[in-house]
Amino acid sequence: MSFLLFLSDAVIPLFVFIIVGYGLLTGCNIYDTFIHGAIRGLKIVVQILPTLVGLMVAVGILRASGFMGWLARLLAPLCELVHFPAELLSVAFVKLFSSSAATGLALDIFKEYGTDSLQGLGVSIMLSCTESVFYTMSVYFMAVKIRKTRWTLPCALLATLAGIVMSIVLAYAMV
Numbered sequence: 001m002s003f004l005l006f007l008s009d010a011v012i013p014l015f016v017f018i019i020v021g022y023g024l025l026t027g028c029n030i031y032d033t034f035i036h037g038a039i040r041g042l043k044i045v046v047q048i049l050p051t052l053v054g055l056m057v058a059v060g061i062l063r064a065s066g067f068m069g070w071l072a073r074l075l076a077p078l079c080e081l082v083h084f085p086a087e088l089l090s091v092a093f094v095k096l097f098s099s100s101a102a103t104g105l106a107l108d109i110f111k112e113y114g115t116d117s118l119q120g121l122g123v124s125i126m127l128s129c130t131e132s133v134f135y136t137m138s139v140y141f142m143a144v145k146i147r148k149t150r151w152t153l154p155c156a157l158l159a160t161l162a163g164i165v166m167s168i169v170l171a172y173a174m175v
Contacts, residue, residue: 044143051138059094059101068093068105084168085119087112091126092164096157099132122171129163131156 023030062068068090079086087109095102106123113119133156137149 048139048142051142052135055097055135055138059098062094063101063105083172085122087119088122088126088168091123092130095127095130096133096160097135099127099135102127102132118171118175121174122168125167125170126164129167130160131163133157133160 020030022028023033071093072086072089075089076086079089091102091105091109094105106127109119109123115121115124133153137152137156141147141149141152
């Protein structure tokens with residue numbers, strides 16, 4: 001255990017030391033390379049910032065408007081039919097756009113139902129085995145200027161659905 005603690009403390013300094021050592025051995029100007037990479041990174045951030053702001057505003061509007069609660073109430077009979085806790089619908093939907101907003105909803109579920117409840121276990125597993133599909137696609141595709149997503153979105157949504165289904169199956173098995 002003490003080795004793991006040492007390793008976790010030493011990984012980043014060791015990584016920096018290896019990069020600097022490699023740069024010195026190869027004669028690379030490390031500082032100029034770092035500055036060039038930082039400038040490129042900032043340009044990418046500026047390019048994707050409007051998309052990120054749009055996604056965050058949309059998620060905020062959905063949460064504040066009460067739409068998620070209305071959708072959960074509307075789909076509750078269908079959820080009962082397939083043994084899916086309706087309280088997790090809002091998390092499953094919001095997670096497609098924002099992991100941080102989904103985490104906020106998960107904290108609300110923990111407060112209301114507890115962490116060891118079916119809902120608490122289900123949301124915990126769901127957050128760790130699904131992806132924020134629209135956020136990830138918008139960031140990465142915008143950064144490399146891809147306009148046609150082809151099969152990426154359907155496959156990502158299918159993988160997310162599989163993660164959601166399995167999170168509930170596993171939560172039922174643990175309760």
